[in-house]
Amino acid sequence: MPFVTPKSQQRTYDVIVVGSGAAGGQTAYTLSMEGARVLMLEAGRRYRPEGETPMFQTPDLAPLGGVGTPQKPFGFYDATVDGGWQVPGEPYVRTTEEHAGRFDWWRARMLGGRTNHWGRISLRNGPYDFKPKSRDGLGFDWPIGYEDVAPYYDKVELLIGVYGSSEGLENTPDSPPGCLLPPPKPIVSDYLIAQRARRLGVPAIPGHRAVLTRALDHTANPRRIHPGNERAQRILAADMASRAPCLWATPCGRGCSIRANYQSTTVHLPPALATGNLDITTDAMVYEVTLAADGHASGVSYVDRTTGAHEHASARVVVLAASACESARILLNSKSTHFPDGLANSSGKVGRYLMDTVGSDVSGQVPLLESLPPLNEDAADGHQLYTPWWLYKEQLAGKLGFARGYHIEFGGGKRMPGPGTGSGLEWLTGGNYGRKFKEDVRRYYGSFVYFSGRGEMIPNENSYCEIDPGGVKDRFGIPVLRFHWQWSEHETRQAAHMQRTFGDIIEAMGGKPQKIETDGAKAIAPGGLIIHEVGGTIMGADPRVSVTNQWCQTWDVPNLFVTDGGVFPSNADKNPTLTIMAIAWRAADHILASLRRKEL
Amino acid sequence: MDRRTTIKWMLAASAAWPAGRAAAGPPTHGTALLRPPATPGYGTDPDLVTPHKRGEFWPLTLSAAQRRLAAVLSDLIIPADEHSPSASGVGVVDFIDEWVSAPYPTQQRDRPVVLEGFAWLDAEGARRGARGFAELDAARQAAVCDLLCDATRAAPEHREAAHFFALYRDLTAAAFYSSPAGAKDLGYIGNVPLTSFDGAPPELLKKLNLT
Numbered sequence: 001m002p003f004v005t006p007k008s009q010q011r012t013y014d015v016i017v018v019g020s021g022a023a024g025g026q027t028a029y030t031l032s033m034e035g036a037r038v039l040m041l042e043a044g045r046r047y048r049p050e051g052e053t054p055m056f057q058t059p060d061l062a063p064l065g066g067v068g069t070p071q072k073p074f075g076f077y078d079a080t081v082d083g084g085w086q087v088p089g090e091p092y093v094r095t096t097e098e099h100a101g102r103f104d105w106w107r108a109r110m111l112g113g114r115t116n117h118w119g120r121i122s123l124r125n126g127p128y129d130f131k132p133k134s135r136d137g138l139g140f141d142w143p144i145g146y147e148d149v150a151p152y153y154d155k156v157e158l159l160i161g162v163y164g165s166s167e168g169l170e171n172t173p174d175s176p177p178g179c180l181l182p183p184p185k186p187i188v189s190d191y192l193i194a195q196r197a198r199r200l201g202v203p204a205i206p207g208h209r210a211v212l213t214r215a216l217d218h219t220a221n222p223r224r225i226h227p228g229n230e231r232a233q234r235i236l237a238a239d240m241a242s243r244a245p246c247l248w249a250t251p252c253g254r255g256c257s258i259r260a261n262y263q264s265t266t267v268h269l270p271p272a273l274a275t276g277n278l279d280i281t282t283d284a285m286v287y288e289v290t291l292a293a294d295g296h297a298s299g300v301s302y303v304d305r306t307t308g309a310h311e312h313a314s315a316r317v318v319v320l321a322a323s324a325c326e327s328a329r330i331l332l333n334s335k336s337t338h339f340p341d342g343l344a345n346s347s348g349k350v351g352r353y354l355m356d357t358v359g360s361d362v363s364g365q366v367p368l369l370e371s372l373p374p375l376n377e378d379a380a381d382g383h384q385l386y387t388p389w390w391l392y393k394e395q396l397a398g399k400l401g402f403a404r405g406y407h408i409e410f411g412g413g414k415r416m417p418g419p420g421t422g423s424g425l426e427w428l429t430g431g432n433y434g435r436k437f438k439e440d441v442r443r444y445y446g447s448f449v450y451f452s453g454r455g456e457m458i459p460n461e462n463s464y465c466e467i468d469p470g471g472v473k474d475r476f477g478i479p480v481l482r483f484h485w486q487w488s489e490h491e492t493r494q495a496a497h498m499q500r501t502f503g504d505i506i507e508a509m510g511g512k513p514q515k516i517e518t519d520g521a522k523a524i525a526p527g528g529l530i531i532h533e534v535g536g537t538i539m540g541a542d543p544r545v546s547v548t549n550q551w552c553q554t555w556d557v558p559n560l561f562v563t564d565g566g567v568f569p570s571n572a573d574k575n576p577t578l579t580i581m582a583i584a585w586r587a588a589d590h591i592l593a594s595l596r597r598k599e600l
Numbered sequence: 601m602d603r604r605t606t607i608k609w610m611l612a613a614s615a616a617w618p619a620g621r622a623a624a625g626p627p628t629h630g631t632a633l634l635r636p637p638a639t640p641g642y643g644t645d646p647d648l649v650t651p652h653k654r655g656e657f658w659p660l661t662l663s664a665a666q667r668r669l670a671a672v673l674s675d676l677i678i679p680a681d682e683h684s685p686s687a688s689g690v691g692v693v694d695f696i697d698e699w700v701s702a703p704y705p706t707q708q709r710d711r712p713v714v715l716e717g718f719a720w721l722d723a724e725g726a727r728r729g730a731r732g733f734a735e736l737d738a739a740r741q742a743a744v745c746d747l748l749c750d751a752t753r754a755a756p757e758h759r760e761a762a763h764f765f766a767l768y769r770d771l772t773a774a775a776f777y778s779s780p781a782g783a784k785d786l787g788y789i790g791n792v793p794l795t796s797f798d799g800a801p802p803e804l805l806k807k808l809n810l811t
Contacts, residue, residue, distance in 0.1 A: 064704075184797055414788060
């Protein structure tokens with residue numbers, strides 16, 4: 001089975017999966033590899049990384065040197081097509097444009113969604129991250145603990161390929177032997193950052209990213225991933241063997257035509273399609289989950305973007321994996337006499353507790369890194385090393401003034417020169433021209449370092465989405481979301497702490513920070529900018545205050561699941577993608593068991 | 601590198617230019633076409649694999665005289681030396697023409713700054729006895745650049761022109777260092793496939809006391 005149109009779909013399926021990114025890809029992968037018949041619906045177009053990825057293209061061959069524009073926000077060569085914080089014809093509303101209260105909603109309307117361009121940072125949540133309320137009294141606990149998710153982290157790492165190391169650090173889980181690929185070797189600036197950060201008590205350890213630093217073990221891994229399922233093992237082994245390891249060049253954000261990093265389109269979908277159990281319809285903009293007379297979900301309605309026609313697909317189980325906000329939107333738009341406030345919303349919590357990641361960056365210039373000899377520092381495209389949160393004890397003792405931690409993504413090096421090279425040097429040079437200017441650009445090239453803090457936001461009552469009460473609709477006639485956003489002092493103080501810490505590290509390197517913003521409210525990136533939005537359909541142990549149970553199964557409609565980041569009741573500093581996949585895999589296993597028992 | 605940081609660095613130059621500053625800038629000297637013709641841009645789904653030519657997605661709009669001035673100024677900022685050719689030798693003028701002709705907000709904000717800066721330079725050239733800036737001799741061109749190149753030390757009456765000069769220098773650098781010649785000038789040796797990555801050379805780490 002293959003890519004199908006609304007007309008060539010089968011009459012019915014075991015499971016409909018809405019969305020094709022990390023959540024949809026993982027859900028459909030698990031289900032189809034284990035024998036369920038799956039229809040995946042993706043709002044965007046079909047996308048073929050093998051032929052569409054600009055692997056070695058240089059900035060001079062792109063318009064404007066490839067800088068970001070509203071049509072390509074992360075640059076011309078970024079893998080995202082038909083996506084961004086604004087998508088033509090698909091507006092959303094927010095209550096304010098002010099820095100403090102705005103939320104920008106990223107979408108990628110393409111097969112594979114945002115997995116095509118993401119940063120590939122793949123960190124496990126730790127034990128504290130599933131029980132944050134138990135630890136400090138704030139936010140919500142998950143109805144599951146690290147031990148419930150750990151076997152799925154193992155499987156995801158074995159499947160997609162994640163480099164990293166096990167360091168035995170607090171709340172920074174180790175992986176069992178064989179799960180991680182070796183980390184890439186650090187570059188000069190990594191060594192310098194690590195040396196000077198450690199002098200300040202800030203650790204630096206190998207990063208974790210979904211990049212193949214060597215080929216995956218296509219003999220051992222499939223057996224560990226699909227025990228007892230020889231067909232799945234065979235299909236996966238063949239696919240895994242065809243993925244090439246990293247060639248240490250070209251930015252991962254462009255995607256990878258040799259499939260050396262994880263994208264849903266290069267890792268989840270090919271073996272899932274090879275089972276024959278997966279059909280995919282692209283350009284299918286789902287707007288409603290439909291109900292049978294008995295209150296079960298019967299399928300979904302969608303607009304075929306190529307014809308404008310309204311279509312319907314049916315299945316025994318419906319899984320929403322459309323991204324946190326889009327899945328909430330579909331539920332809120334699925335109104336009926338039984339569910340006047342939207343489907344699966346008896347708790348009133350659909351759309352509530354949206355969270356993003358706290359983000360704040362500092363860059364600086366380091367004389368020790370000036371005028372180094374030519375070096376190839378493309379490496380693994382950054383994140384050879386990183387800093388996990390290191391102040392757990394001080395924080396628990398109440399010494400920091402904010403309740404949750406952050407990790408640091410840092411880097412530097414002689415990156416591919418481009419439109420940023422040689423720009424904005426006045427803060428170092430005063431400003432000149434001619435031969436002196438060229439000498440200065442040579443001197444400073446490769447001497448810059450950056451630090452990006454990525455921290456936990458605690459869910460609050462004032463950060464949520466709802467169907468726009470003003471009645472705005474998108475080009476398909478589907479009511480749009482309105483966003484409300486508010487940071488608490490836990491987040492803004494954390495951002496200020498990031499700024500001070502990064503400034504200290506740069507100074508410990510003998511360098512000069514470009515700008516330190518100690519006002520946390522100004523230092524924090526607006527909501528949605530880090531594109532780690534989760535929540536909106538949170539899981540919990542109590543149907544009165546959560547939308548799904550621990551299996552991502554909605555409390556109100558037993559054959560309706562949400563497997564994307566929407567179910568996160570907390571948003572640890574760890575980037576959400578790996579956890580999205582682990583949770584989706586766990587939910588898919590539950591769906592499979594329920595289907596076999598004829599419970600769904 | 602973190603994607604957002606990359607983009608931030610890329611945009612740092614133009615983002616540092618407050619919107620609306622142009623409106624309070626130097627007299628326009630009758631500069632035409634402060635806004636380029638409306639075009640849809642390259643869209644949200646352009647072909648990323650095929651090399652693109654300047655002017656392919658929207659028309660270039662600088663006049664012959666403006667392009668001549670652009671080349672002179674770019675080459676004052678990045679002249680040829682023993683390492684690499686001059687800016688105009690690697691297509692910088694086309695890049696700048698494409699930039700100021702583009703339909704996007706950053707570029708549209710930069711356009712009047714550049715065009716008014718050109719007009720200011722020509723007026724200054726005329727004040728110094730030539731037809732325009734491009735017709736001044738090299739020493740007198742340099743004398744004008746000396747007035748503008750450090751915005752923090754520019755005289756109050758030159759401050760706006762100095763802001764233009766900083767923007768133009770950023771655009772020139774953006775174009776030049778995006779080119780293969782610019783990358784070579786900096787000794788960039790990446791963007792080639794490797795079978796293994798060896799990391800930092802041990803002897804260099806030793807020299808830097810990083811082992």
